[in-house]
Structure formats: structure tokens, C-alpha cells
Amino acid sequence: MTALSIKNLKKTYNNGFVALKGLDLDVQRGDFFALLGPNGAGKSTLIGIISSLVNKTSGLVSIFGHDLDKDNVAAKTCIGVVPQEVNFNQFETSMSVVMNQAGYYGIPRKQALLRTEQCLRQMELWDKRDVVSRRLSGGMKRRLMIARAMVHSPRLLILDEPTAGVDIEIRRSMWEMMQEVNKQGTTIILTTHYLEEAESLCRNIAIINNGQIIEKSAMSSLLSRLHTDHFVLDIARPLSVAPVIEGYDIVLNADTVLDVAVPKSHGLNRLFQALSEQHIEVQSLRNKSNRLEQLFLDLVQ
Amino acid sequence: MNYSVAFFTILFKEIRRFTRIWPQTLLPPAITTALYFLIFGKLIGDRIGLVHGVSYMDYIVPGIILMSVISHSYSNVVSSFYSTKFQRHIEELLVAPVPNYVILAGYVCGGIARGVLVGVVVAGISMMFTHTTILHWDIAAAVFVLTATLFALAGFINAVFADSFDDISIIPNFVLTPLSYLGGVFYSVAMLPGIWQKIAQANPILYMINAFRYGMIGVSDVQIELAFAMTGGFIVFLTALSLLLLHKGIGIKN
Incomplete structure (x- = not known):
């Protein structure tokens, strides 16, 4: 069963700008799906239409089989959205932000209190429940938006650049949280500019x-199309110039660090x-995590 | 789906908002109206004498109460809904399965709640200066609530079209306040010279104030039935317009 099905979706803004030109997309239930694209490609418009924040010009969107136009309530009930920018009332407490959202979904107060506690605990925000939300740190605000989006137990969670601007530690902990949510059966669509993030988390990918x-x-079949892998080698003794080896492109990054482009046809043994x-x-070797970036640039340029 | 939960969530959120900031929302009308009663009612009013057979103080009490209701029911919705747009937490409502009529009802009832609460505060202040008894409770209560509803709806439409904080202050400052003052709060239309009486009758606020005055002290410059018909007609029109704007997503969606 498809979690999200989009057919011939078009959007032209009032100023004449055509943001979506007949887009088709299917996302399967339970998937962790990456939606990538450069700025202005149409990602935000697409997410806006799916989450009813933007009116489409034409086309069909259905969520778990519910048409967004004809079966609006059922379709909306299936979705949780975490936007790029903070969009909660910053004068309310974390608890109120999540409780209000539960109320909008028609969840009775008693049940809403339980779900709010679960979601805030899962996002490690329970001890901040009475803190006015504008006083939270950037990472906490993002986690609060995830807690809010999950309060009605959506089957499809859309995360629009959820880790933008947060430090590495928080990003890693958010990755773990997202993976946990996905493991529990929630389909996730993730947009991000951190291609390493998409590569680590997502099983399928679309580039817009x-x-x-x-x-x-x-993701695996896309990455397998790469003809070259990039590795970083730490070497024991410093060098003044990069070694020259036929078939490999080697750059001396620091006096004991080499960046090597390894064609798949040549392999590592020869190197x-x-x-x-x-x-x-060679003391150690690691993969340079820009594989998806390279493909992404090839595709959009 | 049970929409009453969503409705009460919006309504209680609105009530919490204006009660949390009571020094901005409830205290100023209490001070302003106390000054009105002191200056116009007590100091100047004693020299004016009777108007339509009642003391000037008693004559202006209904108008001042209703003027507060008009201004606060309007400003509650216009500022709250515009802030919701401005801070983008309108998106919380748009992504959720909340029908447009529930969004409208939640915000308008929030505006009515503030209008009624401020009206009660102002009525309480008036008791410090005069002991007006209410002659027709039913008419007074109906006009009180209908007027709050009408101006809460008007505030909602203003907020939908507003693009900046300037846009939410233009109508209250340049339309509502002059129309309220010229709507017979402090005088009877009969006191105006010929042509001005006709012009004053084009002001819808005049009808509401006089209907409320009739409910409180039994004195009016206009027909009560006409006042109810006009208020009801405006409410129906503004409700339909608000729902149309929400349906089209004007000022809210791209």
C-alpha cells in the first residue's frame, strides 16, 4: 500500500511562477524516504500541498488511499508535518503547544495529556514541559515540533530539513529518534541539504x-551507479608531494593525509x-562521505 | 470526528491569551471608562441635565459599555488572528482536520468572550457612579452578544487581509472609533441639527447603541426591530464572507 501517491501535480503561483510541472511520486508504507533538491526546486511547494498549506493548481494527492480533496479529514489525520522554520506560538509552554495540537485533531483532554507526555518524553523534552517555548534552545525547538507532529500518532511523518542549524551531537540524537519512529511503523519523508543524513537514514530517494x-x-541502487569511491588515508610518515600512481587521482590533503579517488574498476588492492x-x-582508511553529493550534483547540473 | 474538542481548544487558547495579558486587555478599558464617567458623566453631565427624561450619566452608560464591547471584541480577534498568521502557527490549524467553520467559531467566540468580559468590567465601573437598573434584560443581553459577534467577525476579516501590524490598526483607529463616537454614545441624535440627523442614521453603530440603551434604560432614537435586523444581516453577511475567505485560503495559503 502506498503511504503517499501523487499524480500529475501542478502548481503555478499568482505571479506566474511554475513551481511544479506535473509531478508524479509514490512512497510506500513504512519507508524512510529522502526528497532532495536544490533551493527553489519545488520541495517546499510539494510539502506545502501535501500538508494543505498551499493550494494546488491541479493533480491528485492521496495519503494512505484517502484523496486529499474528497476525503480531506481522513487524509489530514494520517499526516504529521515538521516544518523548516519554527511555527509554534512562542509565548506558550512546550506542553501547551503539543496539547493544543492534540485538541485540533479532536483528541479528548485525558488522552491528549497521555500522548503529550509520551511524545515529550520521546523527544527528551518532558522536563521542559512548563518552559515557555521561546526560551528553548534551537535543537529543543526542533524536537518540540517533532513531538507536536507526532501527538496524533500520524502514519506519515514529513520532516522538512529537521536538523538544519543544529549541532552534530543533537543531529545524531535526532537521527536516532527518527529511526526509532520509523521502526515503530511510521512512514517518514525527509528533506535535507545534509546528503550524509539522507544517505545514512533513507532507503529510497527522489530528487526534484x-x-x-x-x-x-x-538509495543503494543510486549509490551503486557511482564509478568512483573517495577515500581518506592516514599515513605513517609525512610526505612533501602526493605520490603518483597510474589510474588513481591522489591529493595530499595534509602532510600525513591523502585523498584518493578510487575507480571501481581498479579497486583498493592495486592502490x-x-x-x-x-x-x-597506511595507518588507517575511511570512506569520504560525499558519495551522494557527487551524484546529486551530476543530476541537478 | 469530534470537532467540539478543536473548537474548545481554540476558544480556551484565546481566553487564556487575553486573560494572561490582562494589564493590556482588561485594565485599560476599566481606567478609560472610569475617566469617561468621571469627566463626562459627573463633571459635565451635572450641568447638562436630563436627556429623554433620564440623567446624562444614566444616558451615557449604555453607550460607553457597548463602545467597549465593540472595540475589544474587534481588537481581540484582529490582533490574535493576525499574530497567528504572522508567527505562522496558523499552520498548526491548517494541517489538522479542523473545518473552516470551527476555526472561525473558535476565534469569534474568543472575541465575544473578551467583549463580554470587558463589557461586564465597564458595567461594574459604571455602578460606582450611578445605579442604573436594566429594564429589558433580554433585549440588552441580545444586543450585547450580537454586537460582540458582529465586531469579532469584522476583526477576523481585517486580520485575514492584513499584511502588517499597521493594517490591523487602521480600521479600529480611523473607522471604528469615529463611528462609535458619532454613534450617539454621548448624545441623542435628536440633539443634532437637521441634515446631521439623516447622516447619523447611516451609521450602523448608532442602531446598536440605541438598541442597547433601550434594553437598559428604555430610551432609544431608533426602531429596535430595525436595529436587530441590521445587526443580524451584518452577522450573516460577515460570516459568509469569512467562510469564503477561509475556503479560498485568501491571506492564509499560497
Whole structure:
């Protein structure tokens, strides 16, 4: 069953700008799905239409089989949205922000209190429940928006750049939270500019550019299209110039760090053999995590 | 789906908002009206004598109460709904399955609640200066609530179209306040010279104030039935317009 089905979706703004040009997209139930695209590609418009914040020009959107036009209440009940920017009442407490949202979904007060506690605890905000929301840190505000979006137990959670501007530690903990939510059965659509994030979390991916989907596939099959892998090698003794090895592009990044582009046809064994012949001892090796970035740039340029 | 939960969530949120900031919402009308009663009612009023057979103080009490109701029911909705748009937490309502009529009812009832509460505060202040008895409770209560409803709806429409904080102060300052003052709060239309009586009758607020005055002290410059018909007609029209604006997403959605 598809969690989200979009057919021939078009959006033209009043100023004549065509944001979506007949977009088709299906997201399967239980998926952790990445929606990527450069700024102005149409991601926010697409999410705006799915979450009823933007009026579409034409096309069909259905959520778990409920048409957004004809079966609006059922469709909306299935969705939770975490927007890019803070959009809660900053004069209310964290508890009120989540409780109000539960009320808008028609959840009776007793049940709403229980769900609010669960969601705030899951987002590690329970001890901040009585804090006026504007006093929360940036990371807490983002987690509060996730708690708010989950209070009615949505089957589809849309996260629009949820980790933008938060530090690495918080980002990692938010990744764990998102993975946990997905494991519990919630379908997640994630937009992000951190391609490492998409690569680590998402199973399927769509890339949108100029109002159209230009690529949609499993993350693994997209990454397998890369003909070159990039590695960082830490070497034992400092070098003054990068070694020259035929078939490999090697850059001396620091005197003991080499960036190496390894064509899949050549592999790593030949590289190590050649380095060994030049008496260069490799101490450690790690993958440079920009694989998706490279593909992304190839696709949108 | 049970929409009453969503309705009461919006309503209680609105009531919490204006009671939390009571020094801005409830205290100023109490001080302003106390000054009105002291200056116009007591100091000047004693020299004016009787108007339509009642003391000047008793004559102005209904008008001042209703003027407060008009101004506060309007300003509650216009400022609250505009802030909701401005801070973008309107999105919380738009993503949820809340029908437009529930959104409208929640905000308008919030405006009515503030209008009624301020009206009661002002009526309480008036008791410090005069002991007016209410002759027709039913008419007074109906006009009180209908007027609050009408101006809460008008405030909602103003907020929908507003793009800046300037836009939410233009109508109260340049339309509502002059119309209220010229709506016979402090005088009877019969006191105006010929042509001005006709012009004054084009002011809808005149009808509401006089209907309320009739409910309180049994004195009016206009027909009560006409006042109810006019208020009811405006409420129906503004409700339909508000729902149409919400349906189209004007000022709210892209």
C-alpha cells in the first residue's frame, strides 16, 4: 500500500511562477524516504500541498488511499508535518503547544495529556514541559515540533530539513529518534541539504529539480551507479608531494593525509600494493562521505 | 470526528491569551471608562441635565459599555488572528482536520468572550457612579452578544487581509472609533441639527447603541426591530464572507 501517491501535480503561483510541472511520486508504507533538491526546486511547494498549506493548481494527492480533496479529514489525520522554520506560538509552554495540537485533531483532554507526555518524553523534552517555548534552545525547538507532529500518532511523518542549524551531537540524537519512529511503523519523508543524513537514514530517494522528479530509486541502487569511491588515508610518515600512481587521482590533503579517488574498476588492492612499493605505510582508511553529493550534483547540473 | 474538542481548544487558547495579558486587555478599558464617567458623566453631565427624561450619566452608560464591547471584541480577534498568521502557527490549524467553520467559531467566540468580559468590567465601573437598573434584560443581553459577534467577525476579516501590524490598526483607529463616537454614545441624535440627523442614521453603530440603551434604560432614537435586523444581516453577511475567505485560503495559503 502506498503511504503517499501523487499524480500529475501542478502548481503555478499568482505571479506566474511554475513551481511544479506535473509531478508524479509514490512512497510506500513504512519507508524512510529522502526528497532532495536544490533551493527553489519545488520541495517546499510539494510539502506545502501535501500538508494543505498551499493550494494546488491541479493533480491528485492521496495519503494512505484517502484523496486529499474528497476525503480531506481522513487524509489530514494520517499526516504529521515538521516544518523548516519554527511555527509554534512562542509565548506558550512546550506542553501547551503539543496539547493544543492534540485538541485540533479532536483528541479528548485525558488522552491528549497521555500522548503529550509520551511524545515529550520521546523527544527528551518532558522536563521542559512548563518552559515557555521561546526560551528553548534551537535543537529543543526542533524536537518540540517533532513531538507536536507526532501527538496524533500520524502514519506519515514529513520532516522538512529537521536538523538544519543544529549541532552534530543533537543531529545524531535526532537521527536516532527518527529511526526509532520509523521502526515503530511510521512512514517518514525527509528533506535535507545534509546528503550524509539522507544517505545514512533513507532507503529510497527522489530528487526534484525545476518542479519535476528527475530521479527516483533505492538509495543503494543510486549509490551503486557511482564509478568512483573517495577515500581518506592516514599515513605513517609525512610526505612533501602526493605520490603518483597510474589510474588513481591522489591529493595530499595534509602532510600525513591523502585523498584518493578510487575507480571501481581498479579497486583498493592495486592502490595498497603501489603505495607499499613506494614505502608509504597506511595507518588507517575511511570512506569520504560525499558519495551522494557527487551524484546529486551530476543530476541537478 | 469530534470537532467540539478543536473548537474548545481554540476558544480556551484565546481566553487564556487575553486573560494572561490582562494589564493590556482588561485594565485599560476599566481606567478609560472610569475617566469617561468621571469627566463626562459627573463633571459635565451635572450641568447638562436630563436627556429623554433620564440623567446624562444614566444616558451615557449604555453607550460607553457597548463602545467597549465593540472595540475589544474587534481588537481581540484582529490582533490574535493576525499574530497567528504572522508567527505562522496558523499552520498548526491548517494541517489538522479542523473545518473552516470551527476555526472561525473558535476565534469569534474568543472575541465575544473578551467583549463580554470587558463589557461586564465597564458595567461594574459604571455602578460606582450611578445605579442604573436594566429594564429589558433580554433585549440588552441580545444586543450585547450580537454586537460582540458582529465586531469579532469584522476583526477576523481585517486580520485575514492584513499584511502588517499597521493594517490591523487602521480600521479600529480611523473607522471604528469615529463611528462609535458619532454613534450617539454621548448624545441623542435628536440633539443634532437637521441634515446631521439623516447622516447619523447611516451609521450602523448608532442602531446598536440605541438598541442597547433601550434594553437598559428604555430610551432609544431608533426602531429596535430595525436595529436587530441590521445587526443580524451584518452577522450573516460577515460570516459568509469569512467562510469564503477561509475556503479560498485568501491571506492564509499560497
